Amino acid sequence: MKIAIIHDWLVTYAGAERVLSALLKIWPEADLFSVIDFLSDEDRAHLGGKHAQTTFIQHLPKARTRYQQYLPLMPLAIEQLDLSGYDLIISSSHAVAKGVLTGPDQLHISYVHSPIRYAWDLQHQYLNEAGLNHGLKSKVARMVLHYMRMWDQRTAAAVDEFIANSQFIGRRIDKAYRRPSTVIYPPVDTHGFDLQPVKQEYYLTTSRMVPYKRVPMIVEAFRAMPDKHLIVIGDGPEMDKCQALGATNVTLLGYQPFSALREYLRNAKGFVFAAEEDFGISPVEAQACGTPVIAFGRGGTLETVHGLDHDQPTGVFYHEQSVAAIIDGVREFECNAHRITPQACRENAERFSEQRFEREMRQFVESRWNQEHPPVAVPSPASAPRLSLAPALAVAAKPL
Template sequence: MKIAVVHEWLATYAGSEKVLEQILLMFPQADLFSVVDFVPEKERGFLQGRTPRTTFIQKLPKAARWFRHYLPLMPLAVEQHDLSGYDLIISSNHAVAKGVLTGPDQIHVCYCHSPIRYAWDLQHQYLQESGLTRGLKSWLARGLLHYMRLWDLRTANGVDHFVANSGFIARRIRKVYRREAEVLPPPVDVSGFALATEKEDFYLAASRMVPYKKMPMIVEAFSRMPDRQLVMIGDGPDMDRCRAAAGPNVKILGYQSFESLRSHMQRARAFVFAAEEDFGIAPVEAQACGTPVIAFGRGGALETVVESEDPAQRTGLFFAEQEADAIIAAVERFERGPAFDPAVCRQHAEKFSTEAFRARFLDIIARITR
């Protein structure tokens, strides 16, 4: 078969790009398409030597820095990819990639990281965080998001088989597209995070410091627990808020190398995760290090962290509200409860390995193309 792989946009090597990397490894003969390609030279290894075919947005003014501002043009742009010569199209989608045009004799498999979050159930959160709750700009943004919803729903009809990265996203797909999706968790490089059984007396939070990650809330919670140490890794728009809320027991390291992040994950007493994620790779990486997770009990964390009375299954615990008080109560419950077994955490994380992802994805492709 002649295969095309369509990815949203290429600007960095992050979560969805790690999925793309595995797809390209499985299908080395595939051609790659994207809206834009601005991946720095030092990060291009995951593309395995490919030069993606891009759209007219690649050449628009200041696109390298501001390509997301061209979102209103992306539906038109992605429809210009000519895929008529391909038998199998695999799209890696969280915005517009699944909108490529396909014919009745082509098979289109969409690995869906999420329907467009900010156009559907997270619209009001997006408008609030962007300062677009009132005024002319607000109404322009609302009109654009309304258009994106209509286009997103229409293009769902061009997908033959949806694969969701979690049950949470499968439910979102069912809600907005009225389509069923097969669940396949994204690949986690479990082999890159060695098991460590000796833990030190600090908690770890590591993430991009963007609003929905709730990093300042974690800082606030630990600042109110001065006898407990928190190490925070990451950078982003909420860095100043984190620094302002930090007490003497909170150490904010900013951006760190992979080696430093892994070392802290291996040594931490527990990993604290407060976001409502579609999946959430960081909690799996922590468990691969043998470190239990204290997580907000919604979204993908419910599928990657196991709260159980059985010590042979238990890998963490949940808090029910995105509030500092809830984190404090969870930490206290964590310390009162029985100890977690690092080997159990590691064993659970291995279910999300890159090898497991590739085996299941190839099985899905074989099943629907036979």
């Protein structure tokens, strides 16, 4: 069968692209499609060097750096991809990829990282962070997001099966599309990290410094705990806010190569996480190193971290995105750190390995394909009716 894999856009290699990489490992013969493709050679190597067939947005001005400004055009663009020659379509979608046009004889399975976040339940947060609360630009943005919601819900009806990357996203799918989904957690390279039972006296957070990650809030919390040391790895538009806080007990390292990131994860006393993530790969990578997690208790981390109510805890939850709550979370962790073992953290992380993802994904797709295309039963020689030549021979033997 001919297979097509569709991804929203290819600009950087992040969490959604790790899923895409795993899909291409399972089905390396698949053709790849995307709204735009500006991956670097280094990032493309994770996709086996494969280039995507793109849309007209690829050739619009500044599409490489300001592609999100073309969001209103993306439904039109994704619908222009001609997939009529494919039997199986797998979309990897957090925006528009699931909206590709398919026919009744094609099987479309959509792996959903999230329904379009800024068009559904996070619309008001997005408008606030973008400074679009008032004025003409705000009205235009709200109209565009309203259109995106209508299009997103309508195109959900053409998907044959939804796969959610967590139970949290499964509930979002049900809320937005009124459709059931199957949870298959994303792949995490647990083998790329090793268990380190002996820890050093510092806390760590690693993240792209974008607003919803709340990195400045973590820095501010540790500024209020001068006896504790925090190391921050990552870069982005929120870096200036972190630097302006002037926390002398916080070390801002900016971007670091993977080898350095892994060493800091292995040796950290605890990993601090403040985002409400759909899944959240970083907390799982920390646990793969045997490092406990102190996390905001909403979203995917509730499924990837075992709290203190578990018989084998791997971290501590705080339940409000605030400086005071993070401080309380760190203190609760220090009071209960003796209950959390590096081995328990590592064993929990193994639940999300790449091998597990590939096995579950392949089994799901093959099972669904076989439902649509049951094998034709061919009678065995023993059960097939026998053709006798005796009547013909008898007729031939009669005299004329």
